[in-house]
Amino acid sequence: MNARERWIAYWTLVLRETLRFLRIWIQTVVPPMVTTALYFVIFGNLIGERVGPMAGHPYRDFIVPGLIMMSVITNSYANVVSSFFGAKYQRHVEEMLVAPVPHYVILGGYVTGGILRGLVVGLAVTAVAAVFAEVRVHAGWVLVAMAVLTAGLFSIGGFINAVFARNFDDISLIPTFVLTPLTYLGGVFYSIDLLPPFWRELSLFNPILYMVDAFRYGMLGVHDSPLWASFVIVLTAGTALWVLALSLLRRGVGLRS
Amino acid sequence: MAAALRLEGLRKTYRNGHVALDGITMTVPEGDFFALLGPNGAGKSTTIGILASLVVKTGGKAWIFGHDIDTDFARARRHLGLVPQEFNFNVWEPVVEILINQAGYYGIPRRRAATRAEELLHRLGLWGKRNQQARNLSGGMKRRLMIARSLVHDPRLLILDEPTAGVDIELRRSMWDFLREINAQGTTIILTTHYLEEAEALCRHIAIIDRGRLIENTALDRLLERLHQETFVLYLREAAEDLPDLAGLRLRRVDARTLEVEVPREAGLNRLFAALDDAGVQVLSMRNKANRLEEVFMSLVGRELDERPATKDTA
Numbered sequence: 001m002n003a004r005e006r007w008i009a010y011w012t013l014v015l016r017e018t019l020r021f022l023r024i025w026i027q028t029v030v031p032p033m034v035t036t037a038l039y040f041v042i043f044g045n046l047i048g049e050r051v052g053p054m055a056g057h058p059y060r061d062f063i064v065p066g067l068i069m070m071s072v073i074t075n076s077y078a079n080v081v082s083s084f085f086g087a088k089y090q091r092h093v094e095e096m097l098v099a100p101v102p103h104y105v106i107l108g109g110y111v112t113g114g115i116l117r118g119l120v121v122g123l124a125v126t127a128v129a130a131v132f133a134e135v136r137v138h139a140g141w142v143l144v145a146m147a148v149l150t151a152g153l154f155s156i157g158g159f160i161n162a163v164f165a166r167n168f169d170d171i172s173l174i175p176t177f178v179l180t181p182l183t184y185l186g187g188v189f190y191s192i193d194l195l196p197p198f199w200r201e202l203s204l205f206n207p208i209l210y211m212v213d214a215f216r217y218g219m220l221g222v223h224d225s226p227l228w229a230s231f232v233i234v235l236t237a238g239t240a241l242w243v244l245a246l247s248l249l250r251r252g253v254g255l256r257s
Numbered sequence: 258m259a260a261a262l263r264l265e266g267l268r269k270t271y272r273n274g275h276v277a278l279d280g281i282t283m284t285v286p287e288g289d290f291f292a293l294l295g296p297n298g299a300g301k302s303t304t305i306g307i308l309a310s311l312v313v314k315t316g317g318k319a320w321i322f323g324h325d326i327d328t329d330f331a332r333a334r335r336h337l338g339l340v341p342q343e344f345n346f347n348v349w350e351p352v353v354e355i356l357i358n359q360a361g362y363y364g365i366p367r368r369r370a371a372t373r374a375e376e377l378l379h380r381l382g383l384w385g386k387r388n389q390q391a392r393n394l395s396g397g398m399k400r401r402l403m404i405a406r407s408l409v410h411d412p413r414l415l416i417l418d419e420p421t422a423g424v425d426i427e428l429r430r431s432m433w434d435f436l437r438e439i440n441a442q443g444t445t446i447i448l449t450t451h452y453l454e455e456a457e458a459l460c461r462h463i464a465i466i467d468r469g470r471l472i473e474n475t476a477l478d479r480l481l482e483r484l485h486q487e488t489f490v491l492y493l494r495e496a497a498e499d500l501p502d503l504a505g506l507r508l509r510r511v512d513a514r515t516l517e518v519e520v521p522r523e524a525g526l527n528r529l530f531a532a533l534d535d536a537g538v539q540v541l542s543m544r545n546k547a548n549r550l551e552e553v554f555m556s557l558v559g560r561e562l563d564e565r566p567a568t569k570d571t572a
């Protein structure tokens with residue numbers, strides 16, 4: 001395939017992936033908006049009043065970046081894992097395998113679809129947040145870059161999960177037992193300064209913490225760890241997972257018998 | 258001129274240790290209409306899967322129009338159109354999008370893909386269903402959808418794995434016409450089927466695979482010449498008391514008004530009817546007991562079911 005043909009194949013995939021989640025927007029875009037609204041009602045307003053300011057910001061404003069990041073992470077992952085596993089399950093992944101599409105184009109198409117889902121949901125959640133709290137922009141480029149990179153990282157993660165998944169249970173295992181705990185413990189609802197030393201040290205091994213932290217910097221201008229650390233972590237993890245995903249595709253794991 | 262397909266010593270052992278292909282070597286010339294026959298589990302779909310890169314071969318080589326499927330896979334795949342045995346489209350996607358997306362994976366621009374999709378949907382009688390989700394199609398329509406999808410990129414070699422399974426007679430005939438037409442326009446076609454009259458009606462060359470080995474590969478006429486005798490079923494006007502004695506022809510009574518007779522090829526039918534006439538037996542109608550190709554096929558691979566290798570249920 002020449003460059004133009006690869007480009008067409010890539011956009012075909014991106015368009016198909018985007019239409020897929022937009023067509024079922026009630027399942028994909030609306031639920032995170034509802035959850036976020038609930039978080040704001042309960043934590044932001046009812047409990048937040050008693051918590052008082054955190055890192056120098058009203059509690060309800062403090063949790064905005066974390067909640068947006070949480071939905072970006074969950075949705076980019078969910079998008080790719082369910083779409084690619086669905087393609088394996090219904091076997092229409094074969095449509096791509098019989099065609100001369102290079103593996104990196106397939107991976108790139110799915111990951112772009114996941115990023116778009118993450119961003120669309122992230123924006124929807126931001127709109128909900130704006131109803132309950134103040135949404136501020138301190139460093140716009142950090143917000144955009146961190147949201148895109150994080151969504152990309154978790155899209156690749158979702159892809160790898162789908163490659164190994166053999167049934168529908170396998171696609172909810174990682175989100176339930178790994179992603180959700182790491183996100184909740186990743187400083188969405190608190191600054192790690194509040195933690196006792198041991199837990200604070202332990203938290204530093206949680207990569208999601210750095211992404212939430214950088215995103216919070218982009219909005220509020222406050223952060224716990226250096227900004228560069230966040231970018232190094234997300235870029236390194238992303239590259240490693242990309243390489244792994246490509247090698248799985250090349251070896252045909254879970255795809256070719 | 259390179260052959261449309263060349264296989265050399267193709268082997269496949271599945272991960273559970275099952276040897277599905279045990280060295281298949283054959284060639285399909287360009288422009289041919291070729292039947293790949295064989296009993297269930299013979300290895301037909303495995304062979305096709307290897308060509309479509311859905312199955313990883315464990316040995317041998319294959320070329321599509323001279324392009325090695327391992328080293329020159331992009332070009333090899335570009336020339337291949339595939340209609341798999343089982344439905345493998347996204348049932349939630351609208352019919353026309355399935356075609357346009359498939360074209361996209363071959364790098365065909367959207368506008369050209371849309372024109373091509375429209376043309377194919379018209380030809381296969383699916384235009385009226387273009388905006389329906391694929392799950393709303395009937396079984397026969399789904400088969401036609403897969404044929405349309407396999408042609409979006411104008412492949413020079415079209416491989417169909419049991420395209421007419423579960424398709425009604427009328428539709429089957431129109432699918433035959435369609436396939437003949439694209440074959441006449443230059444597309445090489447390889448077809449697997451369990452309906453041997455289909456292979457006989459359409460194909461010029463026949464290969465038979467059995468338990469992963471090629472046991473026959475020849476022109477249809479050659480194969481039919483091997484038919485030493487044919488069995489006919491005769492329906493009588495009224496029950497015949499005594500059967501005429503026909504030297505050389507074995508006559509057998511099925512029930513009071515039905516006879517079966519085995520006629521050697523060189524004997525012909527005149528003598529049979531003369532004898533029946535003399536005996537005052539009136540024949541109302543007659544048919545071949547089995548289709549001719551079916552008889553040769555059975556003589557080549559025929560065996561009782563319990564002689565077949567048992568399908569393993571443990572790995």
Ligand SMILES: Nc1ncnc2c1ncn2[C@@H]1O[C@H](COP(=O)(O)OP(=O)(O)OP(=O)(O)O)[C@@H](O)[C@H]1O
Binds near residue numbers: 271299303
């Ligand atoms: N993924 C697999 N793992 C293990 N064995 C397999 C696998 N796929 C097929 N087989 C075995 O390989 C053999 C050949 O199967 P194949 O599907 O190629 O047969 P076929 O000729 O297409 O049969 P049919 O006419 O029933 O479609 C069978 O014994 C089958 O059980």
Ligand SMILES: [Mg+2]
Binds near residue numbers: 301302303418
């Ligand atoms: Mg088969």
